[in-house]
Amino acid sequence: MSFHSVRQAPGRLNRSELAVPGSQAQMFEKAAASDADVIFLDLEDAVAPDEKAGARKNIIKALNEIDWGTKSMSVRINGLDTHYMYRDVVDVVEQAGERLDLIMIPKVGTAADVYAVDMLVTQIEDAKGYKKRIGFEHIIETALGMQNVSAIAAASERNESLHFGVADYAASMRARTTVIGGVNQHYSVLTDPDADGNRAVHWGDMWHSAVVNMVVAARANGLRPIDGPFGDFSDPEGYRAAAYRAAVLGCEGKWAIHPSQIALANEVMSPSAAEIDKAERILKAMAEAEAAGKGAVSLDGRLIDYASIRQAEVLVEKAKQISGG
Numbered sequence: 001m002s003f004h005s006v007r008q009a010p011g012r013l014n015r016s017e018l019a020v021p022g023s024q025a026q027m028f029e030k031a032a033a034s035d036a037d038v039i040f041l042d043l044e045d046a047v048a049p050d051e052k053a054g055a056r057k058n059i060i061k062a063l064n065e066i067d068w069g070t071k072s073m074s075v076r077i078n079g080l081d082t083h084y085m086y087r088d089v090v091d092v093v094e095q096a097g098e099r100l101d102l103i104m105i106p107k108v109g110t111a112a113d114v115y116a117v118d119m120l121v122t123q124i125e126d127a128k129g130y131k132k133r134i135g136f137e138h139i140i141e142t143a144l145g146m147q148n149v150s151a152i153a154a155a156s157e158r159n160e161s162l163h164f165g166v167a168d169y170a171a172s173m174r175a176r177t178t179v180i181g182g183v184n185q186h187y188s189v190l191t192d193p194d195a196d197g198n199r200a201v202h203w204g205d206m207w208h209s210a211v212v213n214m215v216v217a218a219r220a221n222g223l224r225p226i227d228g229p230f231g232d233f234s235d236p237e238g239y240r241a242a243a244y245r246a247a248v249l250g251c252e253g254k255w256a257i258h259p260s261q262i263a264l265a266n267e268v269m270s271p272s273a274a275e276i277d278k279a280e281r282i283l284k285a286m287a288e289a290e291a292a293g294k295g296a297v298s299l300d301g302r303l304i305d306y307a308s309i310r311q312a313e314v315l316v317e318k319a320k321q322i323s324g325g
């Protein structure tokens with residue numbers, strides 16, 4: 001291990017993160033009753049310019065009046081390049097900051113963007129005498145944000161998570177996409193011809209390196225990496241495949257832009273019963289080896305190294321969180 005210790009963000013459950021437009025107040029109660037771990041009420045791209053002020057009012061009322069249970073509540077503010085953003089922060093934090101857990105900052109480009117919002121939120125929290133500190137979620141969704149992702153991840157003690165905003169990222173990169181968060185058949189390799197001259201096409205994941213970059217920056221700074229939207233909510237298999245790809249690379253959650261995607265995210269982002277069982281057996285074997293004064297731990301005839309033990313600890317901790325234990 002490095003001598004540098006990484007401070008971990010609060011261990012918030014973040015398997016599914018439901019997006020709800022702030023202008024659609026009729027959707028709030030259903031969202032509150034859902035199984036989403038985190039909900040972000042949106043003031044940004046799902047809300048038309050002439051509805052921004054009304055959406056802000058809806059969100060303040062909803063945060064104060066609806067019973068959101070134990071869900072983590074977030075508000076996606078407008079970008080720092082708009083004139084909506086300061087009032088999003090001032091009005092929402094002043095008037096509903098006690099129920100607000102997180103602020104989601106879209107299109108974050110530099111560490112200074114984070115600093116600016118941190119300063120504003122700190123002043124409001126101090127003036128209001130709030131005890132709890134609001135955390136930050138950052139959407140990495142521009143070329144600039146991706147270039148500066150490590151500095152952004154390290155920019156504030158409020159930082160909790162980085163999110164891959166694939167739709168805006170594609171726009172910023174001028175990438176060729178089909179459906180939001182989906183793959184493109186042209187990002188593929190063609191095998192050499194076999195004896196009969198046949199060639200196979202292997203589709204690749206065009207988002208792979210972007211997600212990896214974000215996961216590295218998140219984990220190196222103790223933050224949760226979260227995968228963003230999958231646009232076609234009539235394609236659960238496509239969603240599941242995208243969520244698994246992200247999970248395999250280390251993401252611990254994914255957005256749901258439709259209620260039907262919540263269960264899919266929770267399923268993919270939760271450890272399976274077999275994984276939990278194995279992790280528990282690894283920890284038991286370790287404890288037994290320690291008690292017997294043995295240096296090497298083995299399970300089912302295989303040697304277990306310390307990396308597997310650390311993975312097992314993380315998994316068992318996550319399983320406890322999910323079961324509320």
Ligand code: GLV
Pocket residue numbers: 106139141164165166167168169228229
């Ligand atoms: C999310 O905001 C995205 O642009 O994908």
Ligand code: MG
Pocket residue numbers: 045106139141165167168
């Ligand atoms: Mg976006």
